[in-house]
Amino acid sequence: MKLLITGGAGFIGSNFIKYLFKKYNDVNVINLDVLNYSGREENLEEINGNPNYRFVRGDICDVDKLEEIIGNFDIIVNFAAETHVDRSVTGPLKFINPNIMGVTKLLEFSRKKKANLFIQISTDEVYGDIINGFANEKSILSPNNPYAASKAAAEMMVKSYIKTYKVPAIITRSCNNYGPNQYPEKIIPFFIIQALNNKNLPLHGDGSHIRDWLFVQDNCEAIDLIINKGKIMETYNIARNDERTNLEIAKCLLNKLGKPLDLINLVEDRPWNDIRYAVDVSKVRELGWKPKYDFNNGIDITLDWYKSHKSEMERLLKLDSRHPMINYMGWL
Ligand SMILES: NC(=O)c1ccc[n+]([C@@H]2O[C@H](COP(=O)([O-])OP(=O)(O)OC[C@H]3O[C@@H](n4cnc5c(N)ncnc54)[C@H](O)[C@@H]3O)[C@@H](O)[C@H]2O)c1
The missing domain is CATH 3.40.50.720 (NAD(P)-binding Rossmann-like Domain)
Structure with a gap:
């Protein structure tokens, strides 16, 4: 092949x-x-x-x-x-x-x-x-x-x-x-790096937006x-059909890292933020696909990877701090 x-x-x-x-x-x-x-x-x-x-x-x-x-x-x-x-x-x-x-x-x-x-x-x-x-x-x-x-x-x-x-x-x-190698601008790696540095996790709106995580x-x-x-x-x-709110994600990461929940900082929501994504996966399941990792396993592997690549990820975020979006989102 x-x-x-x-x-x-x-x-x-x-x-x-x-x-x-x-x-x-x-x-x-x-x-x-x-x-x-x-x-x-x-x-x-x-x-x-x-x-x-x-x-x-x-x-x-x-x-x-x-x-x-x-x-x-x-x-x-x-x-x-x-x-x-x-x-x-x-x-x-x-x-x-x-x-x-x-x-x-x-x-x-x-x-x-x-x-x-x-x-x-x-x-x-x-x-x-x-x-x-x-x-x-x-x-x-x-x-x-x-x-x-x-x-x-x-x-x-x-x-x-x-x-x-x-x-x-x-x-x-x-x-x-989610998983290793993701650029740390996306919610899970970004929140991990912020939490590891005892910095705020800026959460849009009330954190009730729902995403399905694989x-x-x-x-x-x-x-x-x-x-x-x-x-x-x-x-x-x-999809895994494992729906979680962004607030649940933030709390799960902080709990796993032993950090206080008051690192969560609610910020103004994006006006275009979709409330929920959810897809029917019967068709791919009919081919014989079945996800192997539950959120708990997957997140543990992800956390280990970001802990061992922390300084590299921080360097990338610093390089990116000139991007207008970073200020816009209240990052860093
Ligand atoms: N990450 C997710 O959760 C997710 C979910 C659904 C679908 N997708 C799709 O999966 C694909 C990969 O996403 P990802 O999260 O790995 O993204 P990513 O941003 O990590 O990677 C994108 C890659 O594409 C390269 N690239 C960008 N423009 C290019 C160009 N013009 N020519 C050659 N290379 C170019 C970048 O250098 C980078 O290596 C994307 O098409 C995305 O839309 C991602």
């Missing part, structure tokens, strides 16, 4: 590459990543030097120009994207190129190279707020922020390439992931299963 993985130096992509090398002896991976602020080659330290792994620094928008360097492959798995909702609110235009144009360039590349499969990694955020019940793969897309809208637009391009050019593609829509390894397994058993041209939701 020879894969072109894009955005493989980021959080989920790097975990997916490591997962593949642990599981398969005969896997071959080309990782194309532009290394924006959230992409780190260090995320793949243990794979570097493996003769079946090759890193190419480059932008998915330039994939046609990189054809020779990339070489041949059977499957494209596209993780590459600008991924932070808050950044999309302060700078929506930055999301258009990677998240929409980049995906279209990759689809064109996939068509030209006659790839066997194109996997587009999308998100449950494309459904927008799900106040009651669960969104299934046929539910209407109703994104509420520029990040989610850009991911929904990318999905439309994927679907158009499936219909128009018969590009064999599958879309996955997963819920919030340990990243379980998402990697689901993506692998979908590559091998998924039906071409289909879309699969991926």
Whole structure:
């Protein structure tokens, strides 16, 4: 199996590459990543030097120009994207190129190279707020922020390439992931680093927003299963159906770290904040997928990783302190 993985130096992509090398002896991976602020080659330290792994620094928008360097492959798995909702609110235009144009360039590349499969990694955020019940793969897309809208637009391009050019593609829509290697701007790693430094955990509104949390390894397994058993041209939701409020997350982290709950600092809510995401996962379950990690196990592994990478993560946050969003959110 020879894969072109894009955005493989980021959080989920790097975990997916490591997962593949642990599981398969005969896997071959080309990782194309532009290394924006959230992409780190260090995320793949243990794979570097493996003769079946090759890193190419480059932008998915330039994939046609990189054809020779990339070489041949059977499957494209596209993780590459600008991924932070808050950044999309302060700078929506930055999301258009990677998240929409980049995906279209990759689809064109996939068509030209006659790839066997194109996997587009999308998100449950494309459904927008799900106040009651669960969104299934046929539910209407109703994104509420520029990040989610850009991911929904990318999905439309994927679907158009499936219909128009018969590009064999599958879309996955997963819920919030957590685990090692996540850039510390997202709620779980950010709160861990803040708590380790006895600093405030800024919680939006009253902390009642609900997200569904999945340990990243379980998402990697689901993506692998979908590559091998998924039906071409289909879309699969991926989630653990483990709904928790942001307040519960903050309390759980503080309790596990032995820190006082008064570190929680309620700050003004984001006006665009969706109240709840929740997806029906019967379709991926029918393929035989079952998450292995419960929140307790997954969080313990995550906490251990951030404790042992604390100074590195702090350095990244300091570098980022010039970003307007950081002040906007009351961070640091
Ligand atoms: N993290 C989550 O909870 C979650 C949930 C659902 C879906 N997703 C989706 O999964 C994918 C990966 O998310 P993540 O959390 O790992 O994000 P991340 O921000 O950690 O990683 C994104 C990676 O893409 C790279 N990248 C960005 N623009 C690029 C470009 N133009 N060309 C090449 N590389 C580029 C970055 O350098 C980085 O390594 C994204 O498509 C995201 O929308 C994430």
